Amino acid sequence: MAANDGIIGTAGVLQGFAGAGASSTTLLVASVSAMVAGAVAGFGSKYAELAAERDAQQALIADEASDLASDDADELADLAEHFEERGVPGPLAEEVASEMHRHEPLAAHLETEHGITEPMRALQPLAGGAMNALALASGSALPLLILLAYPAAWESWAVFVAVLVSLAVTSMLVAVSARTSVPRALTRTIGIGAATMLLSYLAGVLIF
Known part of the structure; x- marks a missing residue:
């Protein structure tokens, strides 16, 4: 294009x-x-677009990391609630959330709540531009x-x-x-x- x-x-x-x-x-x-x-x-336009997207991702990552550090249990409950809202039965939602939270809590929250499966690397805006x-x-x-x-x-x-x-x-x-x-x-x-x-x-x- x-x-x-x-x-x-x-x-x-x-x-x-x-x-x-x-x-x-x-x-x-x-x-x-x-x-x-x-x-x-x-x-310039593509670099600015990707750089802004990366800045937004980094801000979300920092917020999620801060929330996990301050109240880990509340974040686990939020993750389980997220699955329940999408039709997963309560006990199963809690089990899935607990398992994901145990392995990589930050990655689990980023993917589930924000759709970030792989944070943008520092050089991606330059490469995209x-x-x-x-x-x-x-x-x-x-x-x-x-x-x-x-x-x-x-x-x-x-x-x-x-x-x-x-x-x-x-x-x-x-x-x-x-x-x-x-x-x-x-x-x-x-x-x-x-x-x-x-x-x-x-x-x-x-x-x-």
Whole structure:
């Protein structure tokens, strides 16, 4: 999906400049600038998102650890009550809670009450940001390659067609891997891509 964003974003910028009658050199500069800016922004947004999620996890972990240290019995009762609320009979809920509490009390509370099975590691926000930036840059590189490969008279159309084909391929891969509807994924992604390029081109024409 990040690659799709890179494809659409850079293609939109190129179509806007093409609509304004920009030269090949200007289109090249615009394409590289869009790729770099998109990758940096993609890194920053993903890093901030994951870092905030990790901060929230760490706060929950600290709260649970503090609660266990201050009142272990009350936390055990809360764990048993959690299972009872989900339909487990009282005696069995207490037995399960007691067994989980005996082995790894903090992990048991984090997973059962907050859905945290594995706390996010310190480097995960950086790794996630880097992967998102790489995906965006990879997507942005396609319009750039088309720009370098085709004569100036065909650049706008070549980018338009190549972008739609690329979006179709990536959308199918995403839909198949997620086991969702391929036709719906194609319709959404190709529609957004085509609309972005057409509106960007129109904006360039009107401004010029």
